[in-house]
Amino acid sequence: MTVLVVGGGITGLASAYALGRAGVPTVLLDAAPRLGGKVRTESVDGFVVEHGPDSFVSYRPAGLQLCRELGLGDAIIRPQEPRTVFVRAGGRFIRFPDGMGLVLPTKFRPFLTSELFSPLEKLRMGLDLVLPRDGTEGDVAVGPFLRRRLGRALVDRLAGPLIGGVYGTPIDELSLDAVVPQLRESERLHRSLLLASLSDARARARSSRASSDGGPPAVAPSPFVTLAGGTQQLVDALVEAIRSMPSVEIRQDTTADSLEIDGRGATLRIRGGEQLRGEAAILAAPAPVTAALLESSASEASRHLRAIPHGTTAVVNLAYRDAQLPDELAGHGFLVARNEPLMISACTLSSRKWAGRAPDGTLLVRAFIGATHASAHGETDEALMARAHADVAGALGIRGLPILTRISRFPGAMPHYTVGHLGRVAAAEASLARFPALRLAGGAYRGVGLPDCIGQGRAAADAVAALLSLGAAREAPGPAAMETRAAPAAEPTHRSAAPRFALDAVPVGRNATVVSIEAGHDGDLAMEGLAPGMTVTIAARTPLGGPLVVGVGRARIAVARSVAAQIAVELVEDATGKVPR
Numbered sequence: 001m002t003v004l005v006v007g008g009g010i011t012g013l014a015s016a017y018a019l020g021r022a023g024v025p026t027v028l029l030d031a032a033p034r035l036g037g038k039v040r041t042e043s044v045d046g047f048v049v050e051h052g053p054d055s056f057v058s059y060r061p062a063g064l065q066l067c068r069e070l071g072l073g074d075a076i077i078r079p080q081e082p083r084t085v086f087v088r089a090g091g092r093f094i095r096f097p098d099g100m101g102l103v104l105p106t107k108f109r110p111f112l113t114s115e116l117f118s119p120l121e122k123l124r125m126g127l128d129l130v131l132p133r134d135g136t137e138g139d140v141a142v143g144p145f146l147r148r149r150l151g152r153a154l155v156d157r158l159a160g161p162l163i164g165g166v167y168g169t170p171i172d173e174l175s176l177d178a179v180v181p182q183l184r185e186s187e188r189l190h191r192s193l194l195l196a197s198l199s200d201a202r203a204r205a206r207s208s209r210a211s212s213d214g215g216p217p218a219v220a221p222s223p224f225v226t227l228a229g230g231t232q233q234l235v236d237a238l239v240e241a242i243r244s245m246p247s248v249e250i251r252q253d254t255t256a257d258s259l260e261i262d263g264r265g266a267t268l269r270i271r272g273g274e275q276l277r278g279e280a281a282i283l284a285a286p287a288p289v290t291a292a293l294l295e296s297s298a299s300e301a302s303r304h305l306r307a308i309p310h311g312t313t314a315v316v317n318l319a320y321r322d323a324q325l326p327d328e329l330a331g332h333g334f335l336v337a338r339n340e341p342l343m344i345s346a347c348t349l350s351s352r353k354w355a356g357r358a359p360d361g362t363l364l365v366r367a368f369i370g371a372t373h374a375s376a377h378g379e380t381d382e383a384l385m386a387r388a389h390a391d392v393a394g395a396l397g398i399r400g401l402p403i404l405t406r407i408s409r410f411p412g413a414m415p416h417y418t419v420g421h422l423g424r425v426a427a428a429e430a431s432l433a434r435f436p437a438l439r440l441a442g443g444a445y446r447g448v449g450l451p452d453c454i455g456q457g458r459a460a461a462d463a464v465a466a467l468l469s470l471g472a473a474r475e476a477p478g479p480a481a482m483e484t485r486a487a488p489a490a491e492p493t494h495r496s497a498a499p500r501f502a503l504d505a506v507p508v509g510r511n512a513t514v515v516s517i518e519a520g521h522d523g524d525l526a527m528e529g530l531a532p533g534m535t536v537t538i539a540a541r542t543p544l545g546g547p548l549v550v551g552v553g554r555a556r557i558a559v560a561r562s563v564a565a566q567i568a569v570e571l572v573e574d575a576t577g578k579v580p581r
């Protein structure tokens with residue numbers, strides 16, 4: 001029994017980690033020589049350069065939870081104060097109003113006094129208080145929805161740069177249902193989005209006053225967090241944890257070319273001719289790659305996946321000496337309003353936002369070039385870096401050339417959640433429903449953020465582990481070896497000596513010799529016939545963290561996972577004289 005995980009970005013790694021913890025034999029393969037996919041941090045000359053994501057939200061728990069599980073709790077950092085952000089509009093910087101919840105005010109006063117909108121534009125927004133609900137059924141684009149309720153200015157100067165920027169997609173194409181379904185819900189419940197936002201904020205303030213025993217209201221912490229060593233620290237910890245798991249094999253530089261599905265599992269054809277056989281597969285490569293893999297065996301799913309558009313984006317990191325900066329440089333960065341004569345769509349002052357990102361006396365910034373400047377993506381790296389520097393330096397008043405430049409390009413790699421996105425994902429999943437052990441996971445489907453990807457990866461792993469465990473409970477467990485045909489060089493690497501594991505980590509079908517049992521459980525288990533020195537078989541794992549079914553001679557006993565974690569074992573060599581991985 002083997003699960004094939006295709007793609008070693010954060011999604012595939014999260015899947016492999018969850019499968020490894022459940023002791024499910026797994027092969028994770030990635031086409032690239034390095035793991036992590038879009039997550040990549042480079043440490044150079046004291047700078048911590050983020051090539052892809054630089055942080056993630058804490059209100060979706062999967063990201064923080066995984067960091068803590070991996071022992072990275074102490075490395076979690078939040079943005080430095082003050083957290084001021086600007087909008088570049090009309091050739092000047094205007095402070096982002098305080099108390100904004102996504103794109104709607106949660107406090108009236110800062111919004112009313114903000115210079116971001118003229119009095120006439122604020123009056124137009126006030127129309128939202130009286131406008132009727134939009135009766136449109138089905139998904140619509142975020143831009144027109146917000147424009148109808150609150151006017152053009154809010155979309156051009158706030159919602160477009162903010163939400164469109166995060167998704168790298170023009171706001172007039174972004175799906176309301178996939179990206180901000182809460183806005184539709186607010187309209188349905190309260191009719192006015194402004195009233196809904198203010199009433200939510202009042203409810204939150206009441207509950208935080210109640211929990212702070214009447215003390216002064218605390219300043220809400222930033223919803224963003226990252227790791228002291230950059231987002232790559234999470235990938236490194238994850239890879240290290242997976243490599244220590246006996247049931248998981250990682251194969252880099254291994255490109256999946258096609259996937260054949262049959263009633264008993266899937267056969268993956270690897271570039272070079274080798275084939276891997278698995279009883280289940282988690283497809284965590286980018287959607288266009290997954291569409292190509294499924295082309296011949298699940299053409300309908302492949303067609304739905306191809307209908308998810310992907311765009312190009314680029315990130316330019318630039319560093320300057322403090323002596324090059326103007327005196328009054330402030331804040332964490334700026335968003336660029338629509339129609340500004342800049343190529344970049346946003347700029348983060350990374351070393352002002354996060355501690356430890358640049359050596360003393362220097363500034364690290366990163367600028368984004370999104371989908372709206374399509375022609376820029378045809379330029380050379382040098383030309384694009386020079387234009388990004390010209391935009392950043394020109395807007396901020398920085399003198400001279402950068403002391404460090406880095407560019408990362410993501411051609412056709414950013415999934416665009418356009419109108420109808422959730423329908424396309426559901427259609428792809430529905431056409432794969434006859435293969436329940438085949439799962440899609442990743443940034444192209446149900447959330448692009450790192451916590452969304454981690455959550456999808458783990459959910460896919462839990463689903464296939466549960467399915468396999470049910471199957472294993474029904475069938476006599478055979479050797480869990482994956483069929484590997486052709487190319488002998490690709491055979492899993494075998495260990496020369498039997499390492500010691502917790503019984504909990506031993507794959508189904510494997511034999512293991514009990515080395516020791518933690519005091520407190522030894523007596524009970526001895527009564528059931530399990531003692532050090534005995535050879536046992538993992539017969540099955542019940543789903544959802546239920547007990548292991550352990551074969552002791554001809555008997556079967558149930559051992560709770562928490563107890564199994566306290567039983568040390570050594571894997572028994574297989575018929576070839578090798579310890580299976």
Ligand SMILES: Cc1cc2nc3c(=O)[nH]c(=O)nc-3n(C[C@H](O)[C@H](O)[C@H](O)COP(=O)(O)OP(=O)(O)OC[C@H]3O[C@@H](n4cnc5c(N)ncnc54)[C@H](O)[C@@H]3O)c2cc1C
Binds near residue numbers: 256
């Ligand atoms: C510039 C940028 C900034 C971002 N900023 C943030 C941010 O600040 N916060 C946040 O939460 N999110 C951010 N994101 C989004 C987030 O980084 C991604 O959604 C997430 O990393 C996607 O992970 P994934 O594992 O689904 O896909 P990927 O990271 O794309 O991984 C897919 C993997 O599949 C492999 N692969 C491809 N083809 C094959 C094949 N044929 N066979 C085997 N393997 C294959 C690839 O090598 C890759 O490793 C950002 C994204 C970008 C591009």
